[in-house]
Amino acid sequence: MAKELGFGVVGLGMGKHHCRSVTEAQGAKLVAVCDVDEDRLEPVAEQYGCKAYASYEEMLQDDEVQIVNICVESGKHAALGIQAADAGKHMIVEKPADITPERVDQLIGAVKDAGVKAGCIFQARLDPLNRRIKEAIDSGKLGELIGVHGHLPWYRAQSYYQGAHGSWKGTWDLDGGGSLMNQGVHTVDLIQWLAGGVASVMGMFGVFGHDIEAEDQTVALFKFKNGAIGTVYTTTCCYPGLSQLVTIYGAKGSIMKDASKLITWKIQGENEAEEEEMLGLYGSREDKQKNISADPMAVSSDGHTTIIADLVEAINEDRDPMIGLESARHAVEIINAVFESGRTGREVEVG
Ligand SMILES: NC(=O)c1ccc[n+]([C@@H]2O[C@H](COP(=O)([O-])OP(=O)(O)OC[C@H]3O[C@@H](n4cnc5c(N)ncnc54)[C@H](O)[C@@H]3O)[C@@H](O)[C@H]2O)c1
Numbered sequence: 432m433a434k435e436l437g438f439g440v441v442g443l444g445m446g447k448h449h450c451r452s453v454t455e456a457q458g459a460k461l462v463a464v465c466d467v468d469e470d471r472l473e474p475v476a477e478q479y480g481c482k483a484y485a486s487y488e489e490m491l492q493d494d495e496v497q498i499v500n501i502c503v504e505s506g507k508h509a510a511l512g513i514q515a516a517d518a519g520k521h522m523i524v525e526k527p528a529d530i531t532p533e534r535v536d537q538l539i540g541a542v543k544d545a546g547v548k549a550g551c552i553f554q555a556r557l558d559p560l561n562r563r564i565k566e567a568i569d570s571g572k573l574g575e576l577i578g579v580h581g582h583l584p585w586y587r588a589q590s591y592y593q594g595a596h597g598s599w600k601g602t603w604d605l606d607g608g609g610s611l612m613n614q615g616v617h618t619v620d621l622i623q624w625l626a627g628g629v630a631s632v633m634g635m636f637g638v639f640g641h642d643i644e645a646e647d648q649t650v651a652l653f654k655f656k657n658g659a660i661g662t663v664y665t666t667t668c669c670y671p672g673l674s675q676l677v678t679i680y681g682a683k684g685s686i687m688k689d690a691s692k693l694i695t696w697k698i699q700g701e702n703e704a705e706e707e708e709m710l711g712l713y714g715s716r717e718d719k720q721k722n723i724s725a726d727p728m729a730v731s732s733d734g735h736t737t738i739i740a741d742l743v744e745a746i747n748e749d750r751d752p753m754i755g756l757e758s759a760r761h762a763v764e765i766i767n768a769v770f771e772s773g774r775t776g777r778e779v780e781v782g
Contacts, residue, residue, distance in 0.1 A: 526617065
């Protein structure tokens with residue numbers, strides 16, 4: 432049996448989900464939690480019977496902590512990740528890896544220099560339906576891709592952006608944007624992963640329904656590396672919060688999904704059995720995250736658990752994790768290019 436590895440979770444908002452996932456993941460043991468907010472720290476440490484650190488630096492000195500889950504504000508990910516790498520710890524970094532590609536590069540450099548492993552949370556890539564869609568695209572079943580679209584008409588009340596743990600959201604400095612970087616990064620990553628990367632973008636964004644700095648509504652046009660074009664729409668203004676829609680059009684077929692439920696699977700020349708199989712498997716799927724369009728804490732922990740178990744395996748087998756920082760970087764690069772386009776009114780090349 433593989434060696435069990437010790438985890439320390441820093442940042443106990445989303446980090447609470449990581450604690451649960453660590454306890455569920457094979458080969459993982461929750462050793463410590465850390466938060467500067469003692470009101471968050473003590474109850475979580477008590478719930479899991481683990482060590483409590485109010486100082487991140489002190490947790491990094493704990494030899495029982497071999498992997499750190501970085502769940503602090505997005506604009507602090509690289510800084511805390513670099514500290515972890517320098518202390519010889521492996522890590523799992525919440526999405527986005529950080530808010531600029533330059534900072535993600537610094538983190539990638541520190542991870543390489545330290546010879547540790549780092550995984551990033553993009554749980555949508557693990558969803559079985561999303562994997563089947565990717566397989567259909569990569570195998571050429573859908574033919575040449577024509578259009579790939581992702582729409583995220585979510586809702587967050589003004590209170591979401593307020594208070595000790597809300598006021599960083601929707602800021603440029605710590606959130607790197609608003610609806611596109613915070614909520615929409617999963618949609619951006621999903622469609623770039625499905626389509627194989629984005630070459631250039633055009634964007635428009637603004638603040639429409641909240642008192643925040645960055646944006647709560649963004650529209651972007653994507654030109655994919657393979658020549659397809661597409662759209663991304665993200666907002667937190669859409670009361671009461673509707674579900675994510677992803678549509679893929681290829682020369683030989685169309686696929687559409689509503690959150691994790693398959694709506695359309697039509698592929699030219701396919702026998703009807705596959706359409707029936709796909710609709711049977713995914714067409715009436717109970718949506719585990721059905722409240723997430725309105726409730727930020729309604730995230731399912733399944734994907735997190737898989738990513739944690741994968742990092743344990745990657746360390747034990749000395750291989751790369753399933754979703755590493757290099758592949759998580761592209762979404763950050765795309766989003767920054769959308770904002771640059773919105774500011775300049777010009778098409779912006781990605782990378
Ligand atoms: N994968 C997902 O679906 C998902 C969902 C929600 C949030 N997230 C990500 O999780 C991250 C955290 O988001 P959140 O909503 O939980 O934010 P939050 O503000 O609720 O939590 C962040 C916590 O980090 C703590 N913290 C900050 N700096 C610290 C330090 N140096 N040492 C110790 N503690 C420190 C804060 O006190 C706070 O409790 C963000 O990057 C966000 O994008 C991911």
